[in-house]
Amino acid sequence: MPETRTTSFLSHGQRCAAWITRPAGDGPHPAVVLVHGFGATHDMRLDQYEQAFASAGMVTLSFDFRHLGASEGTPRQQISIPRQRADIDAALDFVRRDPRVDPARVALWGTSLGATHVLLAAADDPELAAAVVQCPVADTRNAATSSGLAAMARLIVPVAGDLVRAALRLPRRYVPIVDEPGTTAIVTAPGAKDGWYGMVPPGASFDNRVTAAVGLQLIRLNASRRAASIQAPLLVCVSDRETLMDPRIAVRTAQRAPRGTALHYPADHFEVYHPPLVDGIIRDQVAFLTRHLRPAALSEAGRD
Numbered sequence: 001m002p003e004t005r006t007t008s009f010l011s012h013g014q015r016c017a018a019w020i021t022r023p024a025g026d027g028p029h030p031a032v033v034l035v036h037g038f039g040a041t042h043d044m045r046l047d048q049y050e051q052a053f054a055s056a057g058m059v060t061l062s063f064d065f066r067h068l069g070a071s072e073g074t075p076r077q078q079i080s081i082p083r084q085r086a087d088i089d090a091a092l093d094f095v096r097r098d099p100r101v102d103p104a105r106v107a108l109w110g111t112s113l114g115a116t117h118v119l120l121a122a123a124d125d126p127e128l129a130a131a132v133v134q135c136p137v138a139d140t141r142n143a144a145t146s147s148g149l150a151a152m153a154r155l156i157v158p159v160a161g162d163l164v165r166a167a168l169r170l171p172r173r174y175v176p177i178v179d180e181p182g183t184t185a186i187v188t189a190p191g192a193k194d195g196w197y198g199m200v201p202p203g204a205s206f207d208n209r210v211t212a213a214v215g216l217q218l219i220r221l222n223a224s225r226r227a228a229s230i231q232a233p234l235l236v237c238v239s240d241r242e243t244l245m246d247p248r249i250a251v252r253t254a255q256r257a258p259r260g261t262a263l264h265y266p267a268d269h270f271e272v273y274h275p276p277l278v279d280g281i282i283r284d285q286v287a288f289l290t291r292h293l294r295p296a297a298l299s300e301a302g303r304d
Contacts, residue, residue: 057295
């Protein structure tokens with residue numbers, strides 16, 4: 001079993017906690033950078049992807065965004081789309097400078113809101129070798145409006161209050177990341193709270209709060225529209241019973257990408273992380289990545 005080691009890299013002068021999992025041999029190996037979802041941290045089921053990709057011959061780097069988990073940054077639990085994009089760029093630079101990595105064979109993998117980051121990053125990075133997204137929340141405006149006008153209205157006061165507090169450098173206003181329908185939270189879709197907490201393994205914790213101002217960023221974001229600019233091969237793993245966004249948007253994302261492929265799974269937003277579906281989804285992702293990144297394990301097996 002590949003060993004995962006703790007490391008770190010700097011993003012705009014702040015430390016991002018990171019975890020690197022290496023295959024056997026000195027390389028240079030291809031690499032995959034894992035980008036987690038909204039408010040999620042490394043503890044929340046990324047290990048199964050790290051192990052699978054590294055076992056297939058790929059260096060795997062995962063990390064916590066600034067302000068979250070084990071990474072630096074205050075205020076805590078601040079989620080900023082531009083800051084998180086900068087962290088992904090820093091992660092890519094870090095892994096490309098690793099002497100055991102082939103910088104020409106680096107891919108991005110993203111899940112949930114992390115898929116939005118991956119789509120945007122891939123659209124701006126012509127050197128990326130491949131990209132994989134699963135249960136993508138590729139259009140957060142659609143996700144927000146799908147929750148209903150009442151849910152959006154409940155966020156107006158906390159979002160406005162947090163924006164004022166941020167401008168005045170006062171302590172921030174927080175709202176839950178996820179809660180039950182009818183409450184005030186960023187995500188209130190039926191089943192979402194159980195889904196989020198179902199990602200937390202025994203002994204780990206989930207800080208279910210976020211600076212409220214991110215709500216304004218989320219209602220303006222549509223990464224699916226950038227898919228036409230993605231030059232790298234793109235795999236979109238579509239949850240056909242998606243609960244956070246219209247799944248047809250994920251399909252259109254793959255169709256817009258010049259080298260896009262959609263694979264469909266009978267899953268809601270959270271079932272993709274758990275048995276019985278997760279092993280098959282990971283096998284499909286490994287097959288896609290090995291086809292485009294060509295790790296040594298593939299060459300040694302005598303495959304094209």
